[in-house]
Amino acid sequence: MRDVAIIGAGMIPFGRRDEDTLLEMLSYASLKALDDAGMGDKKVDAVYVGNMGAGILQHQSSIASSLVDRLSLLPAAADVVENGPASGGSALKNGFLAVASGYYDYVLVVGGEKMREVTGWRATDFVATMTHPEVEYPYGITLPGMAGMFTQLYMEKWGVTREHLLAVTLKNQEMGALNPYAHVEMTLSRDGIFDSPDAVVNNPYAASPLHLYDLCPVSDGAAAVILCPLDVAKKRGKACVQIVGFGQATDTHTLQEREDPTDLKAVTLASQQALEMAKLKPSDISVAELHDAFTILEIAESEHVGFFKKGEGGKAAAAGKTRLGGQIPINVSGGLKARGHPVGGTGVAQVVDIVFQLRHELPENRQVKDAKTGLTINFGGFGNNVTCFVLKRIEP
């Protein structure tokens, strides 16, 4: 395998973007990444688009063909990759392997989603299309519903408490408020002092035991990266980021078929594969972006990746170990909770945030000091298809 580097990264502010079509969002993020890479007149060989819902939400197919034309990248190859909320991770995987194979040199990977044009039950229904078509969807289960049941089991088995979840909410909202690309800029405080809404009192149940502020928002957004062979990237004389590890694993489509539903086997396997490939241990990682569509997932993933022992993740979050300056800063971007979760875009956005960290270009209140390595978990289905990337700073 050829070594592969990320030489460009860009994203657009997530949130409600009524003025933009899906293709416009994908285009803007792509142009930012192309510009960041200083591609100039260098030819892009292939484009990978991570997207889950263009068919269902926009009644469109073949959006990669449309995008490559709009970006004037013809005749570059172009495909859409779909893996539910891990579509971005899967798109990056295929771009990565395409460059690693030696077939393509310059690849654009962009992920995005336009979800805000549907509202209420339609948004929840769209996300529920990833549930099992025969034994889940027809019975009305939603992803928040699943997350609620998962949280209840996790609390009972591993001692996670409401205070642990609240620590994730407060951290991610605080960090999101500092991130210019974040959807939710509102800070919350423990007790609602000053102008921050109260994180405890004004926080109704969404899917018991999860409260509203335990859930990520429904977002529009897009993010993109440019890949090329590492040896080409090194000649540019700038710091860049190498994809040193990748892993992907699946688990039973339904949660109820798992022997222990609190055991996120696909997270464990995907991260083991990626860390082994990178020849790194969890304790070698400087900064991580985990898939906190629900606060419980940040805690559970932090344990399954191996940052903390089982049952220690919640306590670690409450003790500040996952904050900036802590043992392992997690979701310094604000995570899905605050940066937002345009489903097909998230896996790429996580990597973009790690690239910003590893290039040491963030303001002091967001930069992990001297960050050398990063890890991302992109969680498809309810943990039934998970991708993991390990990224490393390459000095100029």
Next chain:
Amino acid sequence: MRDVAIIGAGMIPFGRRDEDTLLEMLSYASLKALDDAGMGDKKVDAVYVGNMGAGILQHQSSIASSLVDRLSLLPAAADVVENGPASGGSALKNGFLAVASGYYDYVLVVGGEKMREVTGWRATDFVATMTHPEVEYPYGITLPGMAGMFTQLYMEKWGVTREHLLAVTLKNQEMGALNPYAHVEMTLSRDGIFDSPDAVVNNPYAASPLHLYDLCPVSDGAAAVILCPLDVAKKRGKACVQIVGFGQATDTHTLQEREDPTDLKAVTLASQQALEMAKLKPSDISVAELHDAFTILEIAESEHVGFFKKGEGGKAAAAGKTRLGGQIPINVSGGLKARGHPVGGTGVAQVVDIVFQLRHELPENRQVKDAKTGLTINFGGFGNNVTCFVLKRIEP
């Protein structure tokens, strides 16, 4: 790049399969390919699903996660790849590059579509989701409509006649009637003698100058292949098929933006890339499966790939040069015209048919004698995203 072989191939009969869900069809085709490969307890590392319409037609996403569980292939990685009617070709591309990269050893690629559960305008509307979302779709253009205009221009510029198109119809219906996997088993005859319907008289306009029998049917179906490194395949002591060439190119999303709308640049480029990689000329190819969603496309593609000079493809078809035993047998399977066109499945089905040819296992009335090399063209959009594979028989 590692050399990559196809060690298993399978498909299910195309047609109207009301009794099967999309996932069942994908499962059946996958099991046939796994069985054909004699996988036994060998582990599949990754699964690629080519599908265009699960979101729009079945209101489902993440079908790769569902499939990998249903096939008991957990924890294999699994992604859906979408590129309109070239989704199958794009899925195979990514499986191919994944094995070529060295990251995965055994990969299942399956393509399929369930289209017959929608009828009439809904089926046409589904296919039209691949048109440009702003300058085509809202104005009601359909793919048959585009093909009609393309045919008119092609006839005017390159001298293709109604008789040339009819030669493709008759050949492909005749061959499809011999193919147990084909959707349309009805033979047509020039003059309607005996019990064959008349191909001229009872053949109304569908999209002038195209008649009903110039169009492929709307089909359910699925097809699958198993990939592994060539050196591993060689140890099996059986003939296998190597992917010796791959190419993919895009063109303007819309037909009207092309300087010469009869010039299918993406077909030319994709086939040039694939043939160059294979170090072969068009005249070295023993058998081809071209994307004849409309009869005109078989003729136009046979010219753009380089089997015939521009303006000679129609005459060649009428002279029998593309029939079994001719200069270059095209669509011996019956092509999309008669095998059928479950859009996400077609690109894989074409390769399965070439594998059958190159393994010399078809009955005499369908086998291209001593076939050594094959080529496929999978045509996305209206020629805006095209994949090409060149395959070669590897002796045991």
